[in-house]
Amino acid sequence: MTTDALAMTQLVQVHGQRAYLAALCILRNEEEARDAAQESFILAFRNLHRYDRERPFYPWLHRIVRNHCIDRLRKRREVLDDTASITLPDWRFGPEEEVASTQTAVAVNKAMATLSDEYREILVLRHFQDLSYPEIAEALEIPEGTVMSRLYRARKALRSAMLKGGWTRNDSETME
Amino acid sequence: MSSTCDQAKEWMMRVIDHQASAEHRQALDTHLQSCQSCAAEFADFRHTKDVTDRMRSSMEFDAILDAIESGVLARVQRSLAWLLSGAGLMLIVCWSLVDVLLDESVPMAIRIGISMLGTGSLLFIIETVRWRRRTAPHDPYRSVIR
Numbered sequence: 539m540t541t542d543a544l545a546m547t548q549l550v551q552v553h554g555q556r557a558y559l560a561a562l563c564i565l566r567n568e569e570e571a572r573d574a575a576q577e578s579f580i581l582a583f584r585n586l587h588r589y590d591r592e593r594p595f596y597p598w599l600h601r602i603v604r605n606h607c608i609d610r611l612r613k614r615r616e617v618l619d620d621t622a623s624i625t626l627p628d629w630r631f632g633p634e635e636e637v638a639s640t641q642t643a644v645a646v647n648k649a650m651a652t653l654s655d656e657y658r659e660i661l662v663l664r665h666f667q668d669l670s671y672p673e674i675a676e677a678l679e680i681p682e683g684t685v686m687s688r689l690y691r692a693r694k695a696l697r698s699a700m701l702k703g704g705w706t707r708n709d710s711e712t713m714e
Numbered sequence: 715m716s717s718t719c720d721q722a723k724e725w726m727m728r729v730i731d732h733q734a735s736a737e738h739r740q741a742l743d744t745h746l747q748s749c750q751s752c753a754a755e756f757a758d759f760r761h762t763k764d765v766t767d768r769m770r771s772s773m774e775f776d777a778i779l780d781a782i783e784s785g786v787l788a789r790v791q792r793s794l795a796w797l798l799s800g801a802g803l804m805l806i807v808c809w810s811l812v813d814v815l816l817d818e819s820v821p822m823a824i825r826i827g828i829s830m831l832g833t834g835s836l837l838f839i840i841e842t843v844r845w846r847r848r849t850a851p852h853d854p855y856r857s858v859i860r
Binding site for chain 2: 542543546547550551554555557558559572573575576577579580583628629630631639642643646661664665666670671683686687689690693696697700
């Protein structure tokens with residue numbers, strides 16, 4: 539294996555999961571998300587000279603994935619509406635919490651599916667991918683203040699969608 | 715809603731996400747003691763965060779990562795193969811053309827024709843590359859099927 543191929547493999551191993559999830563949230567199709575993630579890695583690799591090595595890598599890669607996915611949507615001239623049949627990442631609790639938490643997991647996943655792309659994206663980055671505020675700001679190309687205000691609105695929307703779906707706080711308290 | 719409530723939204727997010735300074739935490743505590751609606755909202759946010767913190771994606775990422783990795787490597791190899799084949803073809807064509815042009819046994823008309831064809835092709839390639847570099851990144855109509 540050449541040095542380039544080895545470097546590419548390492549990048550995919552470290553950031554592949556995040557890149558794939560980001561693509562899946564936008565494209566909502568597993569096969570296309572895999573394809574888009576592959577192409578984004580190649581684009582990133584070709585443009586490595588533009589990457590500032592002082593900064594974290596993932597936010598930069600996220601921008602590439604995001605722009606690439608938006609380009610793909612434009613090319614197929616398809617605007618996904620919220621009622622479309624969609625594939626989104628399914629979030630679950632660990633096996634030790636499995637029985638009591640099913641209702642909450644269903645509520646979270648259903649609520650996530652009803653959110654706008656903007657809210658879903660920032661929640662995935664913060665809650666499930668654990669990016670810091672500066673990293674989210676860089677990934678989404680928005681100021682840090684906007685990250686906080688968008689997170690605030692997204693969390694409110696998530697909570698209200700969960701409650702609207704019939705979930706109550708007691709559902710999750712039974713598992714604590 | 716007071717302006718402190720507006721500020722409290724930011725403090726709440728910072729505290730929930732463990733990105734708050736001691737001053738932010740102190741300011742939020744002080745505000746929550748005097749504002750019941752913000753206190754209730756903060757409890758809700760914290761609860762939602764606790765729930766999602768314990769959740770993980772149910773996908774089997776090993777297979778997906780393998781597929782991405784092998785796909786990326788295959789694409790890199792394909793583009794390298796295209797590059798090498800293209801360069802090799804260009805080298806052979808150019809070498810043969812120069813050979814023919816310098817061969818005095820070939821009629822002059824054919825040699826002039828080959829020179830014109832070669833120059834025309836070169837200009838065509840240069841202009842196409844220049845056009846793509848100039849317009850492609852900014853072309854607002856590039857998604858339109860022509």
